Amino acid sequence: QVQLVESGGGLVRAGGSLRLSCAASGRTFSSLPMGWFRQAPGKEREFVAAITWNGGNTYYADSVKGRFTISRDNAKNTVYLEMNSLKPEDTAVYYCAAPWRESREVGFHYSEYTYWGQGTRVTVSS
Numbered sequence: 001q002v003q004l005v006e007s008g009g010g011l012v013r014a015g016g017s018l019r020l021s022c023a024a025s026g027r028t029f030s031s032l033p034m035g036w037f038r039q040a041p042g043k044e045r046e047f048v049a050a051i052t053w054n055g056g057n058t059y060y061a062d063s064v065k066g067r068f069t070i071s072r073d074n075a076k077n078t079v080y081l082e083m084n085s086l087k088p089e090d091t092a093v094y095y096c097a098a099p100w101r102e103s104r105e106v107g108f109h110y111s112e113y114t115y116w117g118q119g120t121r122v123t124v125s126s
Contacts, residue, residue: 002026002098002115009094009120012086016124020081022096022117030054030074031102036081037110038092038122048094049081050106059106064090086124093119 008020022034035050049070050059058070069082079096097113107113 002029002032004096004098004115004117006094006096006117006120009122011123011125014086014088014124014126016086017082017084018086018122020083020094020096020120020122022079022081024077024079024098028102029077029098032098033103033106034070034072034079035097035107035113036070036079036094037097037113038090038094039119040092043092045095045110047108047110050108051079052104052106053102057106059108083122086122088124088126091122091124093121095119 003025005023012018031053033052036048037045038048039045047061048064051070051072055072067085072079096117098115100114
C-alpha cells in the first residue's frame with residue numbers, strides 16, 4: 001500500500017509559477033516510478049510528467065515540455081512538479097500517482113497507476 005498526499009496548488013496568474021509536492025508513505029517509495037496527471041472539468045485525466053525510480057529519466061507531455069520539471073527526493077519520499085510559465089489551459093486538479101509494482105519503466109496512461117493522491121487544484125487566471 002502507498003499513501004500519497006499532494007500539496008502546493010493554488011491560484012496564480014498566467015506566466016506565474018507553482019511547485020507541487022507529493023509526499024509518499026507506505027511501501028518503498030524509492031523503488032517506484034512516479035507520475036503526475038491532471039484533470040480539468042469535463043475532461044479525461046491526462047498525463048503530465050513521469051520520473052523513473054532513481055530520477056535518472058524524466059518524461060513530459062508535449063503541452064508542458066520546457067515549462068514543467070518533475071523531480072524526486074527519495075530520502076524525503078517526495079516527488080515534485082515545478083511549473084513555470086503557467087497558462088490558463090493548465091488549470092486542473094493535479095494528481096500524483098504510483099504504480100502497483102517496482103519497475104524501471106514509467107507509465108503514460110492513468111490506467112497504469114494504482115495509487116493516487118487526493119489531488120491539488122491549480123487555477124491559472126488570464
